[in-house]
Every structure is written in structure tokens, then in C-alpha cells.
Amino acid sequence: MTISNVVKQDAPKARPASRKFSWAWLGVMPFFLFTFLFLLYPSSTIAIRSFQDSKTHAFTFQNILNLLHSPLLINAYSISIRISLVTSLGGGIFGFLLAYSAIRGGLPRFMRSSLMTFCGVASNFAGVPLAFAFIALLSPTGMLTNWLRALGYNPYFHGFTLYTFWGLSLVYLYFQFPLMVLIIAPAIDGLRREWLEASENLGASSFQYWRYVAFPILLPSILGSMVLLFGNSFGAYATAFALTGGQINLVTIVIGSQLRGDVLGDQGLGYALTLGMVVIMAVAIAGYTILQRRTERWLK
């Protein structure tokens, strides 16, 4: 995915001035109608009902307050946020190293295109099949567990389980780092070779080149991409559900069970919980947009 906000737009061509009033806007109405009915309206009801009493429909902050006073739900947010931080940081760093290796690391050319294809597939490979793949690999009787056991190291004797925080993080990384490779690649491409040559001519060491040239230029894109990874893992549901059978306390999992049968026993609280997710995602995307603007100065 390349959400580049760089819209290369030619200057709008001059239209004949004969027409005073244009009905041209009608042409985009099907789109707005469709997205209003099936995206904007259903999503905005969440925001509205978060501030409504579930019985009287009167305006209230009570749902939000209830949310903040529920240790279970605060814990769910905390786990969701921590798992997203860990996997966006880990996936971001590993994905960056991988992308840099393939693009500028002196590997044969075909490595780059095959890596991109792999990453395109892997970043799409999520949900139930992914969970199952890791169960086959790392469950107590999984392939890798057996190999490690044969080497005399049983990870399950050392506190590792696939079905809790670190196990789930490991599974999320499977779609996180390929996504990082895909979105950071343009930034690495934008790193001009002249900059390396110029700094070498001025006597800079490899470390100095990274510390004073490449890293400061890449930093906004790296952070921006990590923000996207954060959102990507924060909203993940199917993978976690299939892996843990709904036993892990993530916000998405709680929303799922609330949807199945009002487990919170309070409709309003369910809306507030959902709204909280949207707010966190909105903050993340705002951060991404700001960082993206800073990046654009250097790309192109």
C-alpha cells in the first residue's frame, strides 16, 4: 500500500466559460450516496450513541465515564495498545532492515522484486489461516517447537506460549514487517546515491553518514510507516480470535463478543468502547499525515 498523498495533479484545464451553472456534481452523487449509507452513517451512529443513554436516548457522558471506570476495558485497551506498539516497533525495524538490504544492500537485483512480491502476499495473509500456520509451527507440538526440543531447548519450559501476548505479537509480525517493507521502499528509493557520495567525499564515516544524513531524512517516513503498522495491528481481530479462541483481552475481541451478545450488559458502554478505538485510530492517522508532510520535502 502506498498511501502517498502526493497527488500529481495537472493544473485544471480551463473549461469554456459559457456554462453558468453546472450539474456536473450530480455525477459523483451515487458515490456519496453509497458511502453515506454503508460507511459514513453506520460509523457515525457509533459516535452519536456513545453519548446517548441507551434507554432514554438523552445526551450523556455516562458511557464514557463507565468505560474509564471499567478495569476490564481499560486493560483491554492497554493490551491492544502494547501489542500494537511492540509489533509496530519490531515489525518496523525488521521491515526497514529488510527493505534496505534488498534495495541498497548490494543484493542481486532479482531479490528486490521477489521480496516485494513476497511482502505483497504476506501482508495479505492474515486471519484464520495465519493463526493456523503458527499453531502448526509453534504450538507445544509444532514443527519448530519439536526442532528446538530436539536441540535441548523447550520454549514452553521457559515461559513462552503461543496463545498470549508474546506469541500473538510473533504472529502479528508476520503481516507487520512485510507491510513495512512495502510502505518504506519508496522512501529508501528516494535516498539519493549522491548524498552518500558527497558525504564520503567530505570524509564522513559510514556511521556519520547514517547519523547525520540518511537517518534524519528517513526518520519521518520510518515513524509514519510505524504509525500505520500500529493501526494495522490495533484493528486486527480475526487473527487474534482464531489463535486464542477469544481468550485474550483485546479491544477488538471485546467488541466482537459485545456484538454477539451484549456481554458488557450495557449497549451504551459497547458504543463508547468502539468509539475509543476510532479515536485512537484517528490520532494515529493524524500523526501519519503530519509525518508524511515532513517526508515529502525530501522525496521528489
Added chain:
Amino acid sequence: MKRGGVIWSWIWTILGILYFFLPLLATFMFSLRAKLGVLSFKAYENVFIDPQFITSFSASFIWAIFTIIVGVLIFVPTAYWVRLRVPQFRAPVEFITLLPFVIPAIVYVFGLVRTYSQPPLLIVDSPALLVAGYAVLSMPYMYRAVDTGLRSIDVQTLTEAAQSLGASWGTVLFRIILPNIRIAILSGAFLSFAIVMGEYVLAQYLAKPAFAPYLSLLIQNKAYEPAALSVLSFALTWACLGIIQIVGRGQQGQFAGGH
């Protein structure tokens, strides 16, 4: 590049390859163990003769086809019209097409179910709602693919040339524009297809038969068959994206998934 750098490049790449292939290898090996003591494709046979597999797979297939049709019918004319006539709508339209990235699928389906499960809007059981939902989820990919395609042709000139030869709007859209961006549409279509085939949340909570919920159910009840299905589903994703790579060679690839 210095030699030390190349060695590190190889190390990271090999690590990446291992991370990528080990889980798949494990799944594949596991799927072959359905018969005690020997490696066999028994699990795959079991999958293919399971009537529920056929129903859920063909259901997902049909959802995918309808999603693509709805997507093409709505997003192609919109992207075309925004480029040609109403560039002032570009920003809001692009903003809306990106929203499904921002709103997690579970939040989205929560909104859909709650909105459409009470009168006067009681359409939560209608398959049309599911297709509309899928079209929304695949919108970022479909719209961007089409828009990228439109960018590469001269929409203005083509339209004016066709109109000066007497073509109607329908002719312009279906006989001029559509054939010129068919590769972009095709890549958007395959991406939508891959998304719909792997989508779990929407079908699960709108209670419709689909491939991913079936797979999820199977995991709880069987051992080897879900492994076989995971391998198949991976192959399917691979095939879809591989086709996009082949048909869209030279165009910018756009990938990412909903999880």
C-alpha cells in the same frame, strides 16, 4: 557498498525468508499427516468432498463477484468524473475512500449491524448489505487502482475525441475509458477478490456463509483439514496477487490487507 554491509543484507534477507516460509512449511507438513504413519493428501481429499467446503467456498466466490461488479459500477464512473469534470471533489472523495483503512473492520461491522438491525432499516439479513460492506472494505484498493489507471491515460482528450465523433456518455465510458484502464480495473478486481475470499469479520457478524468463518469453525473441530485449507487459501492469495503482478507489470503495485 562495503563487504560487511552485504553480509548483513544477506542475514536480514535470510531471516525474512525464514519468517515467511517456516510457518507455511509447518502447515504444509502438518496437512500431509492425516493418515497415521504416512504422508498423504488425505486431508485435501477430505476437504474437497466436504459439502460445507463447497457451499462456503462458492458463497464467498459469489460475494466476491458481486463485490467486484458493485465496485466497478460505483468507483469507475466516480473516479472518471472526478478527474474529468469535478476536480473540486477530489479531496473529499479520496478522504472517504481511505476511511476503511482507518475504521477497523470489527468497528465497521458493529456500526452496520447496529444501524440496520432495527426498523425502519431492517436489512441486516439481506445479502445486499454484505456485498455493500465488502465493496466498502475493498474500496481503498479498487478506487486507487482505478484512479492510478486513469492517471496514465489522457481522460480529457479521449473523452473530447469520442464526443466530437458523436459518442454518447455510455459509449465513452464503456467503449473508450473502460477498455483503456482494464488492467487497472483487473488488478483492483483481483485485490478485491483476495480480500473478500479471506474476509472473516463481515460474514461472521452478518451471519452469512463464507470461506473464512467456515475455516474458523473447522479449526475448532478438526486437525488436519484446516491445515490443508490454510495451504489452499494461501495459494489462492498468492495466485490473485501473482496475477496482478503479471497483468499490471510496470504499474505501481498496491497491496495491503485487512486483518
